[in-house]
Structure formats: C-alpha cells, structure tokens
Amino acid sequence: MAWRNLGRNRVRTALAALGVVIGVVAIASLGMAGAALQYQATQDLGGLADEVTVTPGEDNPAEGLTESQIEAIESVVTDATVVPKKSARTVIESGGEQAGVSVTGVTEASALYDVASGTAPDRLQSGALIDSTTATELQLGLGDPVEYDGRLYRIRGIIDTGGGFGGAGGSGTLVLPVSAIDTELYSSVSVIAADGEAATRIATAIEERLNEREEVVSATTLADIQEQIDSFLRTLNLALFGIGSISLVVASVAILNVMLMSTVERRGEIGVLRAVGIRRGEVLRMILAEAAFLGMIGGVLGVLLSFGVGLLLFEFLVGDAMLVLGWQSMQYLFLGFVFAVGASLLSGLYPAWKAANDRPVDSLRA
Structure with missing residues (x-):
C-alpha cells in the first residue's frame, strides 16, 4: 500500500527522491575526495616518515x-x-x-x-x-x-x-x-x-x-608532520561531510512536504481505514514506510552515481581508479545511504503521527 501511494503522484515523488540523490552524491563525493587527498598525502610522505x-x-x-x-x-x-x-x-x-x-x-x-x-x-x-x-x-x-x-x-x-x-x-x-x-x-x-x-x-x-x-x-x-597532516585531513573530511549533509537536510524538508501533502490528500481514505479497524500503529507504519521507500530509492541511486564520481576522483587525484574500493572511501557511500534513509524516516515522523492520531470521524468529514 505504501508503494502504491507513492505512485499516485509520480512527479512529486520523483522530485523528492531527486533531492535525496543530490544529498547522497554531495556527502559521498566530498568524502571520497577527502579520502583521495589523504591517500595521496600518505603515499607521498610514507617513504619519508621512517x-x-x-x-x-x-x-x-x-x-x-x-x-x-x-x-x-x-x-x-x-x-x-x-x-x-x-x-x-x-x-x-x-x-x-x-x-x-x-x-x-x-x-x-x-x-x-x-x-x-x-x-x-x-x-x-x-x-x-x-x-x-x-x-x-x-x-x-x-x-x-x-x-x-x-x-x-x-x-x-x-x-x-x-x-x-x-x-x-x-x-x-x-x-x-x-x-x-x-x-x-x-x-x-x-x-x-x-x-x-x-x-x-x-x-x-x-x-x-x-x-x-x-x-x-x-x-x-617527518613522522610527527605526517600525523599532523593526517589529523588535518581527517578534520577536512568531517567538514566536507558536514557541507554535503546540508543538501540532504534540504532534501528532508522536501520529503516532509511530500508526506504532509500526501496525508492531507488521503485524509478521507485514512479515515475509512481507521473506521474499518486499522489501528493507529498500522497507519503510522504505512506512512513511515513511504518515507523509507523514498530514502532507499534516492539512497541507492545516489550511491551508484557517487561510486562513478569516486572512480573519476581517484583516477584524477591518485592515478588508480580501483583504489576507490578501499574502506577509507567506500565508507562514505555507506554513510550517505544510511544518512538518506535516516533523514527520510525523521522527515516522515510528523506526517505519520498526524495521520495516525486524526480521529476517524474528523477524517471522514474532511
């Protein structure tokens, strides 16, 4: 039912998912760029630190x-x-x-x-x-x-x-x-x-x-200098991750808007479901499932695009695209996906709570 509800307004759903895609790409790409710079610095200084x-x-x-x-x-x-x-x-x-x-x-x-x-x-x-x-x-x-x-x-x-x-x-x-x-x-x-x-x-x-x-x-x-450079690059990675997260916060607002509009449009339908015995928890789970689907769709597409960007970054900055497969860079794909699903669920909490707590009589009158 949650999947069917998302398909009712494909344009609005696609735009919300696109916002998630952009947020994931921003987080993962900036993180992998920092990882590539850290790898290059480690390679250049590694032979001198000893x-x-x-x-x-x-x-x-x-x-x-x-x-x-x-x-x-x-x-x-x-x-x-x-x-x-x-x-x-x-x-x-x-x-x-x-x-x-x-x-x-x-x-x-x-x-x-x-x-x-x-x-x-x-x-x-x-x-x-x-x-x-x-x-x-x-x-x-x-x-x-x-x-x-x-x-x-x-x-x-x-x-x-x-x-x-x-x-x-x-x-x-x-x-x-x-x-x-x-x-x-x-x-x-x-x-x-x-x-x-x-x-x-x-x-x-x-x-x-x-x-x-x-x-x-x-x-x-140069061992101390290398440690200082590594510490600076780790801080830079966190800063880049934070900058990329702003895009996902904006996407979360779009998801909140989609969920609110969806629950308003389906207020009568939700009232009928409550009247025939559907419990509040089931309505809550349905709305949250819709938000999770949006996050997962945008997250998967964002991860795929970010992986392609990561290949280009490592080829350009390091000279070996396959080094993107290391955990130091792949962790940002995982974090981007988790952040996308988590932000989507948080954005769906209020609409889900509102839909689940509307009295059936008031919903049917709307």
Whole structure:
C-alpha cells in the first residue's frame, strides 16, 4: 500500500527522491575526495616518515658532525641503518652545457636512493649517482664521466626523481663516495628506521644521548608532520561531510512536504481505514514506510552515481581508479545511504503521527 501511494503522484515523488540523490552524491563525493587527498598525502610522505635526520645543533662547537659524534649515534641506533653524509656544491659540464648540483658523499647509497637505471651500491666506493633531471639536461648516461675536484667519476646509476614529495634524490643531485669530499666533518646523518614510530623513538634516544645540557645535535623526523597532516585531513573530511549533509537536510524538508501533502490528500481514505479497524500503529507504519521507500530509492541511486564520481576522483587525484574500493572511501557511500534513509524516516515522523492520531470521524468529514 505504501508503494502504491507513492505512485499516485509520480512527479512529486520523483522530485523528492531527486533531492535525496543530490544529498547522497554531495556527502559521498566530498568524502571520497577527502579520502583521495589523504591517500595521496600518505603515499607521498610514507617513504619519508621512517627517516631521522641528525644535524649539528645550536650549541655544537663545530660546523658539522665529528667522527666521535657519528660513533655515538651509531652506538645508540642498534636496529636501523645509519648513513653519515658529507655535502658540497659544484658545477658539472657536459656537451657545452653546465648545471649546478648539490654533492652528497655517502657510503650506503642504496639506503637513501632509488635508481631508475643502473645500481645504487650498498657500499659506494667508486663511481657516482646523478639525478635523472640533470642527466637529461646534460645528456649524460650510465658510464659517462663527471668531474669533481679534479677527479673523474663514472656514472653508475640514474636517481629516480619522480617519486613524489621531498625525495632524497631531488633535482640537481650528485652522489659520490664519502671519501671524495675532502673534509673531516659530516654535514648530517640519515637514520632509516622500520617505521614512523621507530623513527620517533630513535630521534628521542639520539638527543638524550648526545644532548646532556646543550643542543649539540638536532634529530628531526617527518613522522610527527605526517600525523599532523593526517589529523588535518581527517578534520577536512568531517567538514566536507558536514557541507554535503546540508543538501540532504534540504532534501528532508522536501520529503516532509511530500508526506504532509500526501496525508492531507488521503485524509478521507485514512479515515475509512481507521473506521474499518486499522489501528493507529498500522497507519503510522504505512506512512513511515513511504518515507523509507523514498530514502532507499534516492539512497541507492545516489550511491551508484557517487561510486562513478569516486572512480573519476581517484583516477584524477591518485592515478588508480580501483583504489576507490578501499574502506577509507567506500565508507562514505555507506554513510550517505544510511544518512538518506535516516533523514527520510525523521522527515516522515510528523506526517505519520498526524495521520495516525486524526480521529476517524474528523477524517471522514474532511
């Protein structure tokens, strides 16, 4: 009976369902957009959150880290890879072109750099690595020589610079054996931990060991920054969800209007039903069933449209449409549908209560 009553005025019913569809699409689409942004931020920072960078502190008497300080750091870190680094700058030339590069001297190149071609040795004792952007600019390839401080080094690997935010091998990078840079002081130390939690623990342990009363070294990690970004994106998702919910509130008002108009038009019919023995609870359930049907119809259509929008969002923002199937984004389809049905039922409560509590005699006189 509830389904038949909705079909009496198809245009009015369709418009109310359309309002629900728009509300669900707004909620789910904005939520999935936030989920896509959070996934992208996690991917970009995920490879950096497990790295601790140790640099000279404000009270360090030298302009870099000494060999004894490096040994102290290595004594503290027993479950992670410690990579001391020396730094310099130079200009390299090839084919009549020049490029300024940042020179980094390391031993364990494989711990810090991903290469697009060639190799990044576990122990870099000869040869060089160069970033792909500079290699393309100077038309350099594997086996080609680069000069630093009067010595030639053959390129053993091309560093991949397309790996996202803040990678170790950015544009303008030349990696050489640590012995190539003629200085006793190290510019910094990178510690590669198992995860962000381990990195935070290691950073704290290093500062406690080396900084007794003065800030001799500074140990920083991106794990805290990633957590702050995740917290901000979660707040943004809630804000977007709230904005989308406004559309569904407007749709609920439309459903309330439809239910009120429907009960007014059928007041005499409801009076007859009450007169022949239909109880108040049955009238109440019938009107609420009509509201639930509206919510479910609009919710299902809205979920289907939102799923298509989610595929486009993840393809555009992340580059993989199938990632929309993850719970982080699919939860907004579920929430949108539940919100649609719940809002529809709430909108139908007053019309249902009013229809159920009208006296049969008054309804038949109308």
